[in-house]
Amino acid sequence: MGLRLLLPPHNLRRQPWALLLLLVGSLVMCSTASAGAGIEHVQKTMDMDVVLRLSGRPANMTLTAFRNFTYQQTLDHFNYLPSSYTTFPQRYSIDFTHWGGAGTGSPILLYTGAESALEDELAGVGYHVHAAPALRALVVYIEHRYYGLSVPFGSPAAAHKDADTLGYLSVSQALADYAEIIIHIQKMYNARGPVIAVGCSYGGMLSAYFRLKYPHVAHGALSSSGPVLYVNGNLSSRREYYDIISSDFMSISVHCFQTIKSSWAEIDRINRQLGVGELIRIFNPCKPFTDVNPLKNYLRLEYNRYAQYDDPASTPVRRFCRGVDGAPVGTPILERIKAGLDRIHGQRCHNIAAARVKAPGLSGWGWQTCTEIMLPVGPGGGPQSLFEPWPYDFQASRRWCMRKYHVEPRPQWMATAYNITEALEQFGSNIIFANGLRDPYSDGGVLQDISPSIVALTTQEGSHCLDVAYPRPATDPQWLIDQRNEELRIIRGWITTFHSSFNPRDDQ
Structure with missing residues (x-):
């Protein structure tokens, strides 16, 4: 007889295997996609300094042993x-x-x-x-x-x-x-x-x-x-990763969700009418940026991190939305976004232009995503999405990899x-x-x-x-x-x- 487990009385769930899903190759947290004017190589979101900053070091953590x-x-x-x-x-x-x-x-x-x-x-x-x-x-x-x-x-x-x-x-x-x-x-x-x-x-x-x-x-x-x-090996763009992020924010605050959703068009409007200098004034970057892509990439990455590490001790989604929702009545959309960022990071400059991981080994991770690891995720847009449509584009990823490493991706290898x-x-x-x-x-x-x-x-x-x-x-x-x-x-x-x-x- 096989091992059968009792269902705990709380939210722990185990489900019978309904479909024989494909168990395939591994790795997470990096995609290459088309972003407006150019190709942006988006960083992985699991870096431990971020995890510890969002949740704090546990009191019982000891490495001396x-x-x-x-x-x-x-x-x-x-x-x-x-x-x-x-x-x-x-x-x-x-x-x-x-x-x-x-x-x-x-x-x-x-x-x-x-x-x-x-x-x-x-x-x-x-x-x-x-x-x-x-x-x-x-x-x-x-x-x-x-x-x-x-x-x-x-x-x-x-x-x-x-x-x-x-x-x-x-x-x-x-x-x-x-x-x-x-x-x-x-x-x-x-x-x-x-x-x-x-x-x-x-x-x-x-x-x-x-x-x-x-x-x-x-x-x-x-x-x-x-x-x-x-x-x-299926390179069709998958939107579900970003849909879960959207659902996480929606479950905390509809107003916060709508503010984020409206912010992308507002960024474009302000850039078009007032220029990038006004966006720099609002978001207080540690280093100035020259177009909207670094800002949008930074915000996408922040929302990814908050949802991904939304644990019961630190609740970054809730904390960010408290900043957004707690701004005074009449506060403009982007100032509300900035208030949410400040709730997480404190009122300091934000590393918007440095939205890629700078830790040792980054080029190793980029290499892995350019050779055998293809992660075809990208937001699809729509009423229930926080994000602008930004589908995964394998050919754009391939071109980026060829420029960066002079190597041809092998998207079918992990499946093989x-x-x-x-x-x-x-x-x-x-x-x-x-x-x-x-x-x-x-x-x-x-x-x-x-x-x-x-x-x-x-x-x-x-x-x-x-x-x-x-x-x-x-x-x-x-x-x-x-x-x-x-x-x-x-x-x-x-x-x-x-x-x-x-x-x-x-x-x-």
């Missing part, structure tokens, strides 16, 4: 050319605090690092605080190649120099990295227990694919907020390598797909069970990666506590099955 290591990683796992054997130092961190010890069979919780530096991942993702003590687990975080300091060729600048040096950055290479390091750790510490991969967003995609591609290494995976159904359809029910197992339905990326997530052991957990009020964030006992709602407990219950079942049916070989 982690010990840092490096592993001499193989540059190219899939060729036998002499250059493939080049190595580079890849960083990882281990917390031994709650581990049951060598030879005990206690599990390993592996965080599959994503498009951020190791320090940012440690600061932003705290699932181990909840799970490690309960499971007596060894906790491992691995930094993704080409991000942070885990870079080949001696430096980030050298690694990101051009297509020849960036060519070793791919999902497949990253998964092989994780396998090598985990096997190394197992041997080094006689850690014989099951490996449970945990990841969020792009890292959530990696955790799911790690389980599927390396089932002999990972016994299960928790994929939090991973839109695995987006990157399936990771497009698991009906076969997944036949051979896959032990994956949790967790999504909060206020997260716009939930539209690309698995929201219904695939099989008795590949299950979907959704929360009506959940936001992006909220279940794997650091617990906040004082403010976490009961439905979030229930979700984490349900995830833990499922993982305990995997571990029990591992110990009852699998005896690790002595030579591993």
